[in-house]
Amino acid sequence: MAPSTKYIFITGGVTSSLGKGIIAASLAKLLQARGFNVAIQKFDPYLNIDPGTLNPYEHGECYVTEDGAETDLDLGHYERFLNTPTSQLNNVTTGRIYNNVITKERKGEYLGKTVQVIPHITDEIKRNFFKLGEDGKYDVIITEIGGCVGDIESLPFIEAVRQAKWDIGSNNILVIHLTLIPYLAAAKELKTKPTQHSVKQLLEAGIQPDILVCRSEHHLPLDVKKKLALFCNVELNCVIEAMDADTIYDVPLLMKKEKLDERVLSKLKLSSKSNTDLEQWKDFLGRLKNPTQEVNIGLVGKYVSLPDAYKSIIESFIHGGASSECKVHLRLISSEELHPESINKKLQDLDGILVAPGFGERGLEGKIETVKFARENNIPFFGICLGMQVAVIEFARNVIGLEKANSTEMDPNTSHPVIDLMEEQKNIVQMGGTMRLGSYPCEMKKGSKAAQAYGKTKTMERHRHRYEFNNKYLEQFQEHGMIPSGINPDTGLVEIIELKNHPWFVGTQFHPEYKSTVLNPHPLFVKFIQATIENKKNK
Ligand code: GLN
Numbered sequence: 001m002a003p004s005t006k007y008i009f010i011t012g013g014v015t016s017s018l019g020k021g022i023i024a025a026s027l028a029k030l031l032q033a034r035g036f037n038v039a040i041q042k043f044d045p046y047l048n049i050d051p052g053t054l055n056p057y058e059h060g061e062c063y064v065t066e067d068g069a070e071t072d073l074d075l076g077h078y079e080r081f082l083n084t085p086t087s088q089l090n091n092v093t094t095g096r097i098y099n100n101v102i103t104k105e106r107k108g109e110y111l112g113k114t115v116q117v118i119p120h121i122t123d124e125i126k127r128n129f130f131k132l133g134e135d136g137k138y139d140v141i142i143t144e145i146g147g148c149v150g151d152i153e154s155l156p157f158i159e160a161v162r163q164a165k166w167d168i169g170s171n172n173i174l175v176i177h178l179t180l181i182p183y184l185a186a187a188k189e190l191k192t193k194p195t196q197h198s199v200k201q202l203l204e205a206g207i208q209p210d211i212l213v214c215r216s217e218h219h220l221p222l223d224v225k226k227k228l229a230l231f232c233n234v235e236l237n238c239v240i241e242a243m244d245a246d247t248i249y250d251v252p253l254l255m256k257k258e259k260l261d262e263r264v265l266s267k268l269k270l271s272s273k274s275n276t277d278l279e280q281w282k283d284f285l286g287r288l289k290n291p292t293q294e295v296n297i298g299l300v301g302k303y304v305s306l307p308d309a310y311k312s313i314i315e316s317f318i319h320g321g322a323s324s325e326c327k328v329h330l331r332l333i334s335s336e337e338l339h340p341e342s343i344n345k346k347l348q349d350l351d352g353i354l355v356a357p358g359f360g361e362r363g364l365e366g367k368i369e370t371v372k373f374a375r376e377n378n379i380p381f382f383g384i385c386l387g388m389q390v391a392v393i394e395f396a397r398n399v400i401g402l403e404k405a406n407s408t409e410m411d412p413n414t415s416h417p418v419i420d421l422m423e424e425q426k427n428i429v430q431m432g433g434t435m436r437l438g439s440y441p442c443e444m445k446k447g448s449k450a451a452q453a454y455g456k457t458k459t460m461e462r463h464r465h466r467y468e469f470n471n472k473y474l475e476q477f478q479e480h481g482m483i484p485s486g487i488n489p490d491t492g493l494v495e496i497i498e499l500k501n502h503p504w505f506v507g508t509q510f511h512p513e514y515k516s517t518v519l520n521p522h523p524l525f526v527k528f529i530q531a532t533i534e535n536k537k538n539k
Contacts, residue, residue, distance in 0.1 A: 013198025021074030025081035030261035035273025045153035060308030068438025177209035291327035301356030302363035312513035320525030338366035352532030355387030388507030448485035461510035469494035504531030
């Protein structure tokens with residue numbers, strides 16, 4: 001650990017889903033605006049080595065970093081807010097910690113000692129807390145501890161935070177506890193008791209929180225703040241109100257108004273390196289909140305019952321829409337409900353359609369019908385990963401006439417495997433962390449829709465897939481008007497397809513949504529939205 005680096009830990013109490021990730025990202029944004037180099041990392045208490053093997057229905061999207069780590073969706077917020085990339089180091093799970101410890105034990109590295117939760121697991125946690133700070137690149141590292149205080153699972157993390165206070169000295173570490181102040185409508189009262197209990201649990205574990213951030217549907221009156229300060233043993237001006245916001249992108253400004261950043265700086269004995277500059281952020285919010293036009297876009301996928309499964313795509317539409325002062329009304333549509341007889345009715349009022357990434361056969365036919373509908377009716381279409389693969393299958397079946405063309409993921413015995421397992425994937429038996437992951441180059445054809453969107457012909461984009469376009473069919477596709485407009489220059493893998501005779505029909509094997517941020521909306525989302533605006537005008 002670099003001696004000058006300051007550490008902030010964020011714990012959560014009372015209930016999950018209070019938005020620790022957003023508070024962490026907002027605080028980091030405010031510190032970044034004051035000239036500090038800030039990183040955020042998340043420690044998750046589950047036993048999976050990473051969330052790559054978790055069901056999107058249960059855990060939401062798996063976010064992929066530049067270096068190909070499969071991580072928690074909160075890392076997406078960190079990147080979208082800070083505009084800086086994260087990596088495997090920024091997301092550690094209990095599973096990874098135990099895996100490291102057990103691997104060391106098998107190598108005999110503990111020299112005959114009994115391996116225990118304290119000190120071996122907690123030491124390994126602390127080693128990981130401080131890894132990001134080792135090269136001294138960061139002034140402040142914010143660590144979000146997943147789960148709630150009091151959960152059996154998070155105990156070793158909480159214990160490691162307690163020990164860290166001793167290791168790095170109390171001027172260099174700060175604990176922020178995010179909690180809920182519920183409003184009882186019948187009593188017309190904000191209740192502090194759940195927070196008192198959760199702070200007591202932290203105290204029992206040896207941790208005195210320095211700052212309370214209190215999520216609430218109502219303003220906290222002074223007497224409520226005083227009560228919280230008294231019972232939770234924090235200074236009155238360190239009881240910070242966090243009211244529900246219209247958009248997550250309001251939270252940095254709300255936290256600034258509440259002086260969260262000032263309290264943090266004074267506790268850590270830091271002074272601003274530069275003046276607060278949030279002009280670009282405010283400009284984005286201005287455009288987001290004052291749209292001059294609106295469009296309806298359908299997101300067709302199979303995980304729509306949990307919108308978090310498409311978190312980065314949803315946020316990309318917010319960034320891309322704001323850049324054109326356009327309100328995107330995104331309708332999540334289950335592909336399993338789309339059938340040839342009813343599809344017209346369900347999709348006809350959409351100005352654009354996106355077919356989402358995904359895995360497995362369920363809902364595939366509905367996606368194919370969706371692509372057909374968009375292609376035949378000249379509706380702007382954007383296919384991402386599986387969405388691009390489905391566009392290829394649809395074209396093979398309905399334009400080239402390759403009956404029953406398919407991906408070997410869905411039908412291993414298809415007579416026309418237009419999408420096939422990548423060669424390097426063929427001998428893989430272990431599922432976790434073995435897809436084609438992370439950033440790879442893509443070269444675009446001059447004049448293509450893709451190159452026009454990017455304003456250049458070379459880019460790097462992130463991936464998460466096992467199957468690819470089968471280049472044996474490439475000529476046939478080109479003859480019929482589907483252009484491979486983006487190619488990996490090293491392997492020839494088709495990264496982008498588009499259609500010649502269509503206003504805007506683009507499919508990408510990569511995931512552009514992982515790289516869209518508030519300050520850099522992704523060009524493909526920007527152009528797709530602009531195409532939907534055009535389409536609406538021409539209707
Ligand atoms: N299931 C497809 C593959 O593995 C697509 C993956 C995705 O959409 N992320 O290639």
